[in-house]
Amino acid sequence: MSVYDDLSSEDRIIHVCVNVDCAMRGSEELRDRLRAAAEEAGSDVEVNDYICFAACEQGPNLLIEHRRAFYSDVDPSHAEAIIAHADGGAAIESIDRSSTFIARKIFNMLDAGFKPGDLSLSD
Numbered sequence: 001m002s003v004y005d006d007l008s009s010e011d012r013i014i015h016v017c018v019n020v021d022c023a024m025r026g027s028e029e030l031r032d033r034l035r036a037a038a039e040e041a042g043s044d045v046e047v048n049d050y051i052c053f054a055a056c057e058q059g060p061n062l063l064i065e066h067r068r069a070f071y072s073d074v075d076p077s078h079a080e081a082i083i084a085h086a087d088g089g090a091a092i093e094s095i096d097r098s099s100t101f102i103a104r105k106i107f108n109m110l111d112a113g114f115k116p117g118d119l120s121l122s123d
């Protein structure tokens with residue numbers, strides 16, 4: 001049992017940017033693949049739409065809120081591994097941008113109580 005098992009489903013959220021730049025690079029297909037992968041894995045991780053992390057040129061971008069993980073240049077083929085990471089597994093090094101300036105700004109906002117889901121397009 002990991003610390004992530006103690007989180008309720010509403011605290012286990014992946015935010016996928018579906019704004020124009022990321023959408024043009026396939027983020028809506030990515031979101032759909034993530035939802036399918038979560039269902040297939042029996043995961044209760046939510047996959048929400050999000051509007052722009054201000055890292056548009058490197059999209060598709062997503063945030064695994066409860067893992068403090070930020071991924072860029074994400075491809076739908078990463079969906080299963082991303083769900084595994086969201087459920088407590090290892091990060092995916094090739095797309096991990098969690099140490100970048102923009103990611104640290106996002107994590108700082110999360111730590112200050114800002115909830116990206118407040119701006120989400122989906123419930």
Ligand code: FES
Binds near residue numbers: 022051052053054057
């Ligand atoms: S359009 Fe996706 S980060 Fe801006």
